[in-house]
Amino acid sequence: MQIEYTDPDEVFREMLEAQRVKPKVRNVSIADALNLVLAEDIISPIDVPAFNSSHLDGYAVRSLDTGDATPQKPVALNIKGSIDLGELPPASIQKGDSYRVRTGSYLPEGCDAVVGKEDVSVVGDKVYVAKPVKPGSEVVRKGSDVAKGMVVLRAGRKIRAQDLGILRLLRLDKVKVYSKPRVAVASIGSELTESIEEAEEGKTLNTHAYTLTALIKSVGGEPLYLGIVPDDPKAIRSTILDGLSKSSLVLTIGGSSVGEADLVSKTLQTLSPTMHKHGLKLHPGRVAGCCVVKGKAVITLPGLIQSTINAFVYLALPLIRHLSGLDASRCEATVRAKLAEDLIFHRFPDFKKMTWVSLEKDRDGLIAHPIRGDSPMLNVLVRADGYILTESNKMIVKKDTSVDVSLVPGLSSLP
């Protein structure tokens, strides 16, 4: 199959439309929900706090009763008792009365202010207030944190630490989240080995699978490593079919360039794909491809590591995000940075270019340093904190340009 280079966004769109796997929903205990993606809007069934409550340790009063208080002539109020934390409040407070309260104590009906214990004197069962207390003073209003009926968290949110507290506050035990999509990975190439001994004898140690499975985990998928497959159409075919039966998405690494070893693309053709593209207008990464077989995507990542990662970021990352209930974007976030030097492209004018950069902090913000180095170099990626995507037909981006640096979970880091 001749490589025909296609706009990579178009390829992704076609693949997304042709594949029929949908995000799956499951129930999970709140204690296990951290970092999962919420699959339902969370609407509060209750007011928080459930009653007006006290903002400090002191005395719950009716502000009206304190209107005439002066340091010379403090108002004396009866201490009717204490309202402790964890107690329902008395039904209401009567004229001239007060209750001892703690921070968070619920307040009775009619009580509209709290005076801090530092601001009163107590003699026997009377509390003396030396100045008028404003209505609402030191009162945390019923429903002021969360009002009944309020949407507290929206579907599609990646659940954070503080969300667990509020989910529990709303008295929820479980929430609906999206299941992590299982992503199968096969390394293709007779030259590959997992054995350090065989690597000493010239074989290529399989390193990409380590990086890829870690990336899949980091972006929200569940990797299933299928091992090394030799350059043999039968073996490739049965591995891909095995992967398709066990996962939502199959990634192959290697065997995708034109030539003797372009076995994956040819083999995929025998599986009656409903869509099939080989060749992206993306550099590095142009020999990547993808197809859809039995409603599931198979993405063929090139073997040179930068191309592997670029094609992963361009085609696999947004699909994994989509299958996890997130938006199908190619990063988790972007940050603005100033380009440290000119970025000049000499080849592939009508291709998009991905440039990995390291980030450095200076007084005014972030500086992006393009990392020089060839596609096979793993060391480039070790120094990388994020990538810049340059549109096709743009062959130079000048130094000091403000660029968007995309961050990929598991790969990126901010200084």
Added chain:
Amino acid sequence: MQIEYTDPDEVFREMLEAQRVKPKVRNVSIADALNLVLAEDIISPIDVPAFNSSHLDGYAVRSLDTGDATPQKPVALNIKGSIDLGELPPASIQKGDSYRVRTGSYLPEGCDAVVGKEDVSVVGDKVYVAKPVKPGSEVVRKGSDVAKGMVVLRAGRKIRAQDLGILRLLRLDKVKVYSKPRVAVASIGSELTESIEEAEEGKTLNTHAYTLTALIKSVGGEPLYLGIVPDDPKAIRSTILDGLSKSSLVLTIGGSSVGEADLVSKTLQTLSPTMHKHGLKLHPGRVAGCCVVKGKAVITLPGLIQSTINAFVYLALPLIRHLSGLDASRCEATVRAKLAEDLIFHRFPDFKKMTWVSLEKDRDGLIAHPIRGDSPMLNVLVRADGYILTESNKMIVKKDTSVDVSLVPGLSSLP
């Protein structure tokens, strides 16, 4: 014990110096090393690639032999054979000879260039080269990715996906990483319950422990939840001692404000702490404290959630990072953002102030929106993406000021 407010940085420094727990080192398989902190410099024992190798599929040649080539009079070279991936190369190449190679094939001594197969014609056992090939052309030089002796990764680095690939490339099976420090958490307060039924009857549902244990996990610790402890000095004492025996650091939540319930600080005093502070010049969070007992830190976090989190970020986060082999900073990273509105403080002039903000993206970068809301409100934190720290004696930060927003793993998110 009277609260005496102290500079929070000073308190942290004292605690760090007084506690005697050190980061622990263990060996871990590379497959399990993602997100752990490297405890050794990784120095490459080998050159990568091990030999000069080919950058594409084609023919390995001596550039000298092609000096006279023209389209009219191509130079014919003998094809001596193929060098496949995973094969050691022949010792050397002779004048007038060439080898069929694939991308990544090792090259023999004396071969200094590769010609792509698209740029040659082959007839029988001869390959015809139609123009001179430059020395070094399409050759990936031995050691050009990683040179023997080079420091590839430094101790203290949080291991990323791409690092796993390079560690494997260097033929390592295991690496030294720091152990995750175990962090014990006790929720203090007789008003607390874990039961939704009891919460209906007025008790306070314990929600903070969910948030705190998730935060501990996210920042690199291993949480050990000790449960709810009633307001009883004996119970508090035995729980803290239990926590100290099982972990590197104990956090208590609640029971730290002045008054009837200031039991934790008093109880800690009975444990002969080598340092003990109660009160931070930090708002919100001022009633937090810490001490060191038996060489381990006990941090007393206030019970109102924003104060809980602020004190966690100020005292616990940098200690957990330190015990994980990271720098003792109060965030994972900071980003620059423009303040969306004036930040005005009315109280606590000589205190540092922590303001939680939500982040929004606009054309020029990030905008930080201070989140209004009181210390007990969990909802404030749900909207928070990071925090701004304002120095003491600074009572206003003007709209549009460029501020540093600190990001806390597990709590923060970038738009």
